[in-house]
Amino acid sequence: MAAQEAESPARRTRVVDDVDLRLLRALWMDxxxxxxxxxxxxxxxxxxVSVRLRRLRERGVLAGVHAVFDPAVLGLTTQALVGVRLAPDISSPVFEGRLRTMRSVLGAVTLVGDYDLEVHLACRDMVDLERAVYELRDAGAQTTHTQLIARTVVGLGQALLTEEEPA
Incomplete structure (x- = not known):
């Protein structure tokens, strides 16, 4: 039990001091x-800085630093979020494995609610989007609900790295 408690996210949060938060904020920006x-x-x-970065990685606080790119630069100008309800005979890990092989999938989250997952797609056009949604169904989606993305809001998440506790 003590080992599990030591690894909990709440426990990790307590080991991040003000300097670590400033370091994480700086990495968030660049x-x-x-x-x-x-x-x-x-x-x-x-x-x-090197010691703190190593410690943050070892503790799982800093899981990685990733490049963010604009899919439109690659000609993928049609983006959508697709709510997926899995067929009864498809498990989430199996479906997730299939998502990893799909070219149009930018990301996905598992959900608790009306849908099992929400999948972020980036496609060339509406024909390509339709193909991608059919591919989700072939992979085990029983039902899908597609919403086109009009615009992506950027610069979010920085408030997580403030020293102030939420009210």
Missing amino acids: GRARVRELARELAIADSA
């Missing part, structure tokens, strides 16, 4: 920032 740049911004030694 995931490619070099250790020297981060050290200068935080007014601490390069070695201290």
Whole structure:
């Protein structure tokens, strides 16, 4: 029981201090920032930044730094969120494995509610979107509900890294 408690997200949150939060915030703004740049911004030694980054990775606080790209640059101008209810004979892990092989899938989340998953698709056009939704059905979706994305709101998530506790 104590080992499980030590690894819980609540326990990890307590081991992140103000400097770690500032470091995470700086990485959020520029995931490619070099250790020297981060050290200068935080007014601490390069070695201290390196130690903190290693510790944050080891504790699972910093799971990775990823590139964010605009799918439209690749000609994928039609995006949609598709609510998926799985067929009774398809498990979520099996369906998730199939999603990994689908070219149009940008991401997915599992849900508790009306749908089992929500899948983010990026397609060339409406014909390509229709093909992608059929591919979801072939993979085990019993029903789908498609919503076109008009615009993506950017710059969200930074408030998670503030020192203030939510009200």
